[in-house]
Amino acid sequence: MKWPLPATFFLLAASGWAAGDGADWEAVTAVCGKCHTTAIFEGKPRSWDRWNDVFAEMTQHGANGTTEQLMRVTRYFLENLTLVNMNTSAAEEIAGVLGVSDEVAATIVERRQKQRFNSIADLRAISGIDAAKLEQRKSRISF
Numbered sequence: 001m002k003w004p005l006p007a008t009f010f011l012l013a014a015s016g017w018a019a020g021d022g023a024d025w026e027a028v029t030a031v032c033g034k035c036h037t038t039a040i041f042e043g044k045p046r047s048w049d050r051w052n053d054v055f056a057e058m059t060q061h062g063a064n065g066t067t068e069q070l071m072r073v074t075r076y077f078l079e080n081l082t083l084v085n086m087n088t089s090a091a092e093e094i095a096g097v098l099g100v101s102d103e104v105a106a107t108i109v110e111r112r113q114k115q116r117f118n119s120i121a122d123l124r125a126i127s128g129i130d131a132a133k134l135e136q137r138k139s140r141i142s143f
């Protein structure tokens with residue numbers, strides 16, 4: 001399997017695996033820690049488009065892994081290192097960054113077409129949002 005993985009494929013296939021059990025990070029260290037340390041990107045969030053450019057570039061350098069590893073890496077980057085804008089980013093990116101289902105992400109996209117989001121408080125009002133994840137990830141969310 002080659003980078004970049006289509007986000008929809010990732011969502012379908014990875015939604016069955018528990019997130020946050022450490023296996024996603026293990027996949028990151030296995031796939032992305034081969035040629036340089038993970039310190040090169042730890043704590044340095046970027047937009048999803050920019051990460052996809054990085055994945056494509058690293059593939060050219062020779063980065064690879066099993067399909068499961070690449071999907072876990074994809075999820076890790078979305079959940080921990082990706083910046084989103086609630087009024088412009090794609091539903092898949094919102095689902096990944098907020099750690100919510102496709103349905104909740106679709107609700108957010110529908111709602112912003114009628115009324116833009118201006119704050120974390122606006123988001124908290126959406127049913128299905130995990131308040132603890134939102135609090136933890138709010139520095140990566142813009143409006």
Ligand code: HEC
Nearest residue numbers: 031032033034035036040041054055057058061062063064
């Ligand atoms: C086969 C070796 C190899 C693997 C595996 C690899 N990289 Fe790299 N990476 C490089 C090389 C070589 C450079 C320096 C040259 C460059 O910047 O393209 C680099 C540079 C980088 C940079 C700094 C450049 C930038 O765009 O900011 C980042 C970030 C990065 N890698 C992320 C990753 C991630 C994420 C993964 C796992 C998906 C990964 N790398 C896997 C070889 C690798």
